[in-house]
Amino acid sequence: MPFSKKKTGVLLINLGTPEATDYFSIRRYLKEFLSDHRIVNLPPILWKTILHLMILPRRPFITGRNYQRIWDEAKDGSPLRYYTRRQAELLAHRLADKEIQVEWAMRYGTPSVAEKIDSLQKKHCHKILILPLYPQYSATTHASALDAVYKHLLTLTNQPAITVVPAFAKSDLYLSALTSHLQKELTKLSFSPEKILLSFHGIPKKMAEKDYLYPQDCLFTAQKLREKMQLSEEEMPLTYQSRFGGAEWLQPYTVDTVKNLAHHGIKNLAIMAPGFFSDCLETLDELGREIKEIFLKEGGENFAVIPCLNDSEEAVNLLGEIICPSEETF
Structure with a gap:
């Protein structure tokens, strides 16, 4: 043509x-x-x-x-x-x-x-x-x-x-966009989160041994976002979600972390999923429903999922x- x-x-x-x-x-x-x-x-x-x-x-x-x-x-x-x-x-x-x-x-x-x-x-x-x-x-x-x-x-x-x-993941343009977006969304919440969880999509640990750039990029994103938000690793921990099957995946798991936080007295929790550019099943249903239900059942009181960058x-x-x-x- x-x-x-x-x-x-x-x-x-x-x-x-x-x-x-x-x-x-x-x-x-x-x-x-x-x-x-x-x-x-x-x-x-x-x-x-x-x-x-x-x-x-x-x-x-x-x-x-x-x-x-x-x-x-x-x-x-x-x-x-x-x-x-x-x-x-x-x-x-x-x-x-x-x-x-x-x-x-x-x-x-x-x-x-x-x-x-x-x-x-x-x-x-x-x-x-x-x-x-x-x-x-x-x-x-x-x-x-x-x-x-x-x-x-x-x-x-x-x-x-x-x-x-x-x-x-290592672009300052991306990290600055995440920071600006997170700051705006936090002002819309009716509560002040005690912790902000950064939840990335998990992959099997065995796969990650070859696909090693992925966990490296996730760690880098989390570290730089903490720096820009002036938060510690304890205040903004990194976790991995969406585990499927019985094999070991990248850890810590989002579901286990949320349970542990509730058991240790955390009442107010926000979750951000920086690896998802747009909201989807994993953010809206898995985090917004499944993980929320677990947190509230285990003793949490206020829970929010920060929207993805979307449009x-x-x-x-x-x-x-x-x-x-x-x-x-x-």
């Missing part, structure tokens, strides 16, 4: 979400997600047997109920889809004077990475900046998103030039500042 006017495109990529909360929509999503070798690193024959015989027949019922609790038809159903789309729209408006085309995609589900690369090419973009929306690098997220990009490029005769924006001014400015230097040096 000839380019009549060469342009630059930006593709924001987030993890993914089902199209609806019914059994078959959830099953399709889980099948794609759990078939990624970056997510489950077991012998293929063994894992396919477990996946198709034990997980996919039953898990969609549980996961579907979880999604139903956070689903909002007025906002395109899935919060993750809504906020990722909003980020792309607001970023496009911010970059309008540069004639940069902005699209968004999901690694799993729709709209797909392949679909949106094709869309940018149809808009005459001969250069595409890929921005995975994962601040901390992990093979399970950042690398998997790039797998989808490169897989589609293999099918193209006329490939666009690709630049990948690296994970930005805030801090989020859009951060994306714009990350993209512009990359676009200029393309």
Whole structure:
């Protein structure tokens, strides 16, 4: 396809979400997600047997109920889809004077990475900046998103030039955005938190031995955020959530930490999830419902989850500042 006017495109990529909360929509999503070798690193024959015989027949019922609790038809159903789309729209408006085309995609589900690369090419973009929306690098997220990009490029005769924006956990732009956002959100609370928990998505400990950049990035983010907030490690501890299965994962676990804090007399707790750029099932339902219920049951009194950056001014400015230097040096 000839380019009549060469342009630059930006593709924001987030993890993914089902199209609806019914059994078959959830099953399709889980099948794609759990078939990624970056997510489950077991012998293929063994894992396919477990996946198709034990997980996919039953898990969609549980996961579907979880999604139903956070689903909002007025906002395109899935919060993750809504906020990722909003980020792309607001970023496009911010970059309008540069004639940069902005699209968004999901690694799993729709709209797909392949679909949106094709869309940018149809808009005459001969250069595409890929921005995975994962601040901390992990093979399970950042690398998997790039797998989808490169897989589609293999099918193209006329490939666009690709630049990948690296994970930005150590960027002062990101850390400053988190700090500003956290400070604003704390003023909205009706109570003063005794501790602010920083909860990151966990990964199996065995996987982390190879995927060692991820825990390093999480520790760095926590350390720098404490410095900017002038809080100690005790006042702002780091934990890992979303453990699945019986294997040992990165620790300390969020659920155990919350129980222990309540047992030791902490009555007022706030949780922030810096590794999630947009609110999703893990922040709204796991933290906002499951962890909250545990804290209150164990003796806590006030609990709040700090919203993710979402479509805030801090989020859009951060994306714009990350993209512009990359676009200029393309």
